[in-house]
Amino acid sequence: MSDVTPLSAEILRRAPKVLLHDHLDGGLRPGTVAELAEDLGYRDLPTTDPDELGRWFRAAADSGSLVSYLETFAHTCGVMQTEEALVRVAAEAVEDLAADGVVYAELRYAPELFVDRGLSLDAVVEAVQEGFAEGTRRVAAGGGRIRVRTLLCGMRQHARALEIAELAVRYRDAGVAGFDIAGPEEGFPPTRNLDAFDYLRRNNAHFTIHAGEAFGLPSIGEAIQYCGAERLGHGVRIAEDITADADGNVHLGRLASYVRDRRIPLEICPSSNVQTGTVPSLAEHPIGLLARLRFRVTVNTDNRLMSGCTMTSEFAALAETFGFGLDDFRWFTINAMKSAFLDFDERLELIEKVVKPGYAALG
Numbered sequence: 520m521s522d523v524t525p526l527s528a529e530i531l532r533r534a535p536k537v538l539l540h541d542h543l544d545g546g547l548r549p550g551t552v553a554e555l556a557e558d559l560g561y562r563d564l565p566t567t568d569p570d571e572l573g574r575w576f577r578a579a580a581d582s583g584s585l586v587s588y589l590e591t592f593a594h595t596c597g598v599m600q601t602e603e604a605l606v607r608v609a610a611e612a613v614e615d616l617a618a619d620g621v622v623y624a625e626l627r628y629a630p631e632l633f634v635d636r637g638l639s640l641d642a643v644v645e646a647v648q649e650g651f652a653e654g655t656r657r658v659a660a661g662g663g664r665i666r667v668r669t670l671l672c673g674m675r676q677h678a679r680a681l682e683i684a685e686l687a688v689r690y691r692d693a694g695v696a697g698f699d700i701a702g703p704e705e706g707f708p709p710t711r712n713l714d715a716f717d718y719l720r721r722n723n724a725h726f727t728i729h730a731g732e733a734f735g736l737p738s739i740g741e742a743i744q745y746c747g748a749e750r751l752g753h754g755v756r757i758a759e760d761i762t763a764d765a766d767g768n769v770h771l772g773r774l775a776s777y778v779r780d781r782r783i784p785l786e787i788c789p790s791s792n793v794q795t796g797t798v799p800s801l802a803e804h805p806i807g808l809l810a811r812l813r814f815r816v817t818v819n820t821d822n823r824l825m826s827g828c829t830m831t832s833e834f835a836a837l838a839e840t841f842g843f844g845l846d847d848f849r850w851f852t853i854n855a856m857k858s859a860f861l862d863f864d865e866r867l868e869l870i871e872k873v874v875k876p877g878y879a880a881l882g
């Protein structure tokens with residue numbers, strides 16, 4: 520809101536960005552989906568033409584039909600069932616994020632979705648870590664820089680959260696920074712996985728929880744007060760606990776106050792929220808209100824393939840819709856870096872040596 524000159528996409532691309540909420544199985548290149556399908560003998564794709572496939576993913580995810588939306592992930596997960604495929608997808612994700620100006624990313628996925636052809640959970644994690652390392656090497660070889668960490672997700676509708684939490688702790692020194700639960704929020708409250716969260720807390724491990732997207736305040740309340748989530752995946756429906764009176768005075772309910780007072784990070788994914796119908800349009804997205812009230816707001820992509828978005832395009836859309844300027848994007852970025860599941864000294868180093876100088880250099 521501070522800058523008067525319109526921000527070019529190139530400036531936004533060069534601005535250092537930090538991404539906390541991005542699904543590995545939601546960010547494949549369309550061409551890679553087609554090639555892996557060919558390699559693996561996967562015959563269910565609607566088309567094998569990369570451009571058409573890219574359009575199909577966006578349209579299917581946009582259609583308002585949950586069946587079509589889930590079908591998109593059936594295809595991406597369907598082609599991520601071998602170690603080679605996982606290494607490739609992970610390495611390309613790192614390259615794509617670095618090209619988008621992301622300097623630190625936490626990529627997440629549910630290992631249990633990649634065991635259909637016989638891979639063990641450990642083999643899945645090791646293949647993805649190998650891919651992240653390979654991608655990071657390629658970025659460095661090209662003169663770029665990015666640091667990547669992993670979050671492992673348990674699926675809410677399955678009953679393996681504890682097993683996945685144990686997996687996350689087992690690989691904590693190999694780049695796995697934390698845990699999450701994903702999948703259908705309604706009907707699967709976070710407290711169904713209390714054993715996993717208790718285990719993580721006892722092991723001083725970090726976790727976020729998808730809450731406040733498809734379901735409202737009770738889900739957020741459970742995630743924080745019963746499960747102990749450090750961050751909220753989306754959390755956007757915390758806005759339902761904020762009211763304005765006739766004079767425009769804003770009032771925060773107890774839960775919204777708690778979230779703001781405790782600086783609980785909100786992993787906001789604007790395009791994804793519009794696509795899934797969590798909010799009717801970007802203009803009506805509460806991110807403007809939440810940022811104005813100084814919640815710990817971060818900006819994220821969620822599923823780059825399904826939403827056809829990047830961090831740069833999310834920033835550009837927010838600049839256009841809400842008038843955010845570079846100072847705001849710097850604030851979102853520092854918020855995200857402060858909230859990362861990375862050692863404190865590394866977070867500080869990235870803020871002081873990468874993010875702040877990066878924004879200063881943009882003028």
Ligand SMILES: [Zn+2]
Pocket residue numbers: 540542701729752821
């Ligand atoms: Zn998500």
